[in-house]
Amino acid sequence: MRCFLAVLGLSLCLGCSWGQRKAAEAEPSFRLAVVTDLKGYLEPCGCTSDPLGGIDRLAAQIKTLREGDAPLLVLVAGDAFFDEAPLEPARADQATRNAKTLVGILNRLEVSAVLPGERDRKQPRQTLESLQAAADFPWLSMESDTNVIIENVGGLAVAIVGARKGADRDAIRDAVGTARERADVAIVLVDGSRRDANRIGAIEGVDFIVQGGLDQDAVMPPRPAGKAWVLHASRQGQGLSVVDVYRREKGDPFADQSEWSRSERSAQLDRQIQELAAKIDAWEESGDIDPKDLAPQRARLVELNKERAGLDRPVAASGGNAFSARWIELRKGSPADPEIARLMGEHDKVVNEANRVAFADLEPPPLGPGDVAYVGSAACGACHQTEYAWWRSHAHGVAYLTLQQRNKEYNLDCVGCHVTGYGEPGGSTVTHNLDGQLQNVGCESCHGPGAAHVKDPEAPIVRVTPESTCIVCHNEQHSDLFDYEAYVKTLVVPGHGRPVKTPKPR
Ligand code: HEC
Ligand code: HEC
Ligand code: HEC
Ligand code: HEC
Structure with missing residues (x-):
């Protein structure tokens, strides 16, 4: 068929x-x-x-x-x-x-x-x-480099062997050997590198290795x-x-x-075949390659094509x-178990409350000589009304609400990038935000602390915000699509960075 x-x-x-x-x-x-x-x-x-x-x-x-x-x-x-x-x-x-x-x-x-x-x-x-x-x-x-448990699954004895980081290979071999006397299948769980897994694969009697320790997304x-x-x-x-x-x-x-392996290998072979074929064409065209050297490349192309064709056969x-x-x-749309989701929600509430209490007295570092204090966005709004109105409707202006809606505003993994002046002298902490004034990503997140400028508008304040200001928060793990030019463009709008459009006189 x-x-x-x-x-x-x-x-x-x-x-x-x-x-x-x-x-x-x-x-x-x-x-x-x-x-x-x-x-x-x-x-x-x-x-x-x-x-x-x-x-x-x-x-x-x-x-x-x-x-x-x-x-x-x-x-x-x-x-x-x-x-x-x-x-x-x-x-x-x-x-x-x-x-x-x-x-x-x-x-x-x-x-x-x-x-x-x-x-x-x-x-x-x-x-x-x-x-x-x-x-x-x-x-x-x-307790030790390695140990074994045997699980009975569907009438088969399956040995599950642990191999912690740096585990002695002879100890693993012994464990696998003993396990194999009693088990039909042996699976080794590893915490280590690719190489560690390869070493364990060389041990007789291992069927599967679960590779922990790579710590990679791919x-x-x-x-x-x-x-x-x-x-x-x-x-x-x-x-x-x-x-x-x-x-x-x-x-x-x-x-x-596995179809998974077949399709990955197919894609890999397709790439290799395409690259090699293009190279051979180029060599032939230029004519400055010894036919002796071309033959093995052609042979390799035949091999690759053969393997590729093999993958298409059943x-x-x-x-x-x-x-x-x-x-x-597991993506956004994947189904979630409601009972586990409820437990996670409870967990977030408990952590939030525990941190709120534990860090209640945590003050930001005091101002050093030359430091300027943070004042919060509302203080800027007193004079910069159009800028303030723009900001209130921007994502930065609701960044704290984003956390509050998830019971994460006191979560140490979150708060730092969703408030203003976090951990800075005269700035905010997980609990201290000037009675709410430093909640959200305020004006001073980009323009720097503004106490001096608020007191005297003649005092200079940073106008142009370089990429280095943004990537403190817009890093790879938290802002995968970040592109400075494109992002900053959306901030410079009439009322903020550009004059407010006035109706043209007739
Ligand atoms: C008392 C009124 C007042 C307050 C409060 C105030 N500003 Fe200003 N700001 C001014 C004036 C006046 C200027 C200079 C005129 C202009 O360029 O619009 C200015 C200019 C600026 C500029 C442009 C600087 C430049 O070099 O072109 C920025 C950025 C700025 N303010 C940010 C802020 C921020 C952030 C806050 C809050 C921390 C703030 N301002 C609070 C009055 C104020
Ligand atoms: C203190 C941290 C912080 C800094 C600094 C910061 N941002 Fe953000 N930014 C955020 C957070 C958090 C959000 C998402 C807020 C939300 O929706 O809850 C955000 C959202 C945005 C958005 C909206 C994205 C969207 O999909 O709607 C833009 C655009 C943006 N930032 C641009 C910038 C640029 C450009 C800079 C530098 C000039 C900058 N930000 C500096 C934290 C920061
Ligand atoms: C290193 C800084 C950083 C940390 C830490 C951080 N965030 Fe964010 N968060 C951002 C930035 C930047 C954005 C905007 C990303 C973009 O649009 O490109 C954002 C966006 C979001 C958004 C999307 C808002 C929307 O409506 O689109 C949510 C939700 C969010 N963060 C929740 C959290 C939670 C929960 C935590 C803690 C587990 C957290 N953040 C920790 C920087 C951070
Ligand atoms: C995410 C970063 C960011 C935030 C938050 C932000 N700004 Fe700006 N601001 C900019 C950028 C970028 C420019 C344009 C600088 C340029 O290229 O001239 C700018 C320009 C300005 C200017 C000078 C141009 C003008 O409109 O007169 C003022 C004043 C200003 N911002 C005030 C504010 C105030 C007040 C807030 C808070 C209500 C605020 N900004 C919030 C990034 C930010």
Whole structure:
């Protein structure tokens, strides 16, 4: 049977690969849901154009998977609860509350195992003990380099091996060896580099490796390492990798039947083929290449084309072990689990209130010699009425409301960029904002502190605001579309930076 597109002579693959369908017909032996480098993220900040992630969205996916036709193992590797170690003392309380909420949510998701990362393990002992006490799931490799748990899934014994950062390879080999005596499938959870994963892949008996520790946004499709397959799932809960595992033969290596891998490899080959073909054309045209040197390049092109054509052919129906992986990105429109969303909302309220009380007396640094105090935008509005009216209706003028609507105005991860003069001498703190005058991204965020100019308008104040002023807040993580020229243009309007249009005399 051939794909109808191929019969029609089209090379465009719609992802209906015969091999994949063949595999999907039978029920998987079990299914993996893989999350890597979560780093304590409950949700994305919401600042960017397409915020990815949200543990409530992750929960909705896991719920659906649990209702599916195969037993599910949820595996978490790499820094799971913290993104910083040691914690800044002022942030420790918020970060620890965050980790505790996350543990509670992972309990509800019935996570099978977590391999904490180095930043997790470096938290104070007391913090870790209380988090572990609250967890219903095993934490791997906390006491030693490596340890093993065996899960019974759908009649198969699956060994889950932890390998913390820098774990001794012989210890991992021994652990895998012992595990294999009792288990049908072995999965190693790693906190480390690509190279660490490759080393573990070289150990006999490893089937899958869950790659924590890369701490990168770009997600990798399944990647071979020895006879094992490395699984990855971006970071900060931006998505999850779901792997259907078909275990049919004892000890056989698993074959990758994922459309995900096929399409990535196809795209990669297409690029390579195009580049090499263009180079060969150019060489031939210029004529200044030795035919002896051209032949191997032509041979390589043939090889690449052969591999590319192979990817369009259906995967041979194999009776052996196989898996099919897919990537589920958690976007704005992805469904969210309402119960988990409610817990997150409760968490935000608790953190907000705790910080409001804990930092009630936190004053900004005092003014040094030559420093000028912040006064707030309303004081500027007394003279600059048109500018003030413009600002009130601009996003900057409601930046604090954005946080208040989410119970995040006292959240240490948020407040700094949604207020004016944060942490500056005579400026604001998480709780102090001149009775509201320094809430929002005010005039002085761009024009600098204005006390002197307000007192005496002859006193100079910054007029032109360079890019360096903006990117304190408009950085890559929080303003992905930021382009200074384009953004600043939208600020310079009649009434602010340009004269107010007056009706032309008739
Ligand atoms: C007492 C009235 C008054 C207040 C209050 C006031 N300004 Fe001004 N401002 C002026 C006058 C007058 C000028 C000079 C005339 C002009 O260029 O419009 C000026 C000029 C400016 C300029 C242009 C400077 C330049 O070099 O061209 C900026 C920017 C500015 N003000 C920002 C602010 C900000 C920010 C605040 C609040 C912190 C503020 N002003 C408060 C009266 C005031
Ligand atoms: C103190 C932090 C801060 C600084 C400094 C800052 N911004 Fe912003 N900016 C924000 C925040 C926060 C928002 C979003 C507010 C909201 O909608 O809640 C924003 C929104 C904007 C928007 C609206 C974007 C949209 O999609 O509607 C523009 C345009 C903008 N900023 C331009 C600038 C430029 C240009 C500069 C430098 C001259 C600058 N900002 C400096 C924090 C800042
Ligand atoms: C490093 C500075 C920074 C931090 C920290 C920050 N923000 Fe923002 N935020 C921005 C900027 C800049 C924008 C505007 C981005 C743009 O339009 O390009 C923005 C926009 C937003 C928006 C979109 C507003 C809208 O209506 O379009 C939301 C929501 C938001 N932030 C919430 C948060 C929350 C919640 C946190 C804490 C978890 C946070 N921000 C932390 C800088 C920051
Ligand atoms: C996000 C940054 C930003 C904020 C916030 C902002 N400005 Fe400006 N302002 C600018 C830029 C950019 C210009 C144009 C500078 C130029 O190229 O001349 C400007 C120009 C001005 C000028 C000089 C031109 C004129 O209209 O006379 C004044 C006065 C001024 N702003 C006042 C204010 C006041 C008052 C506020 C608050 C109500 C404010 N600005 C808020 C960025 C900002």
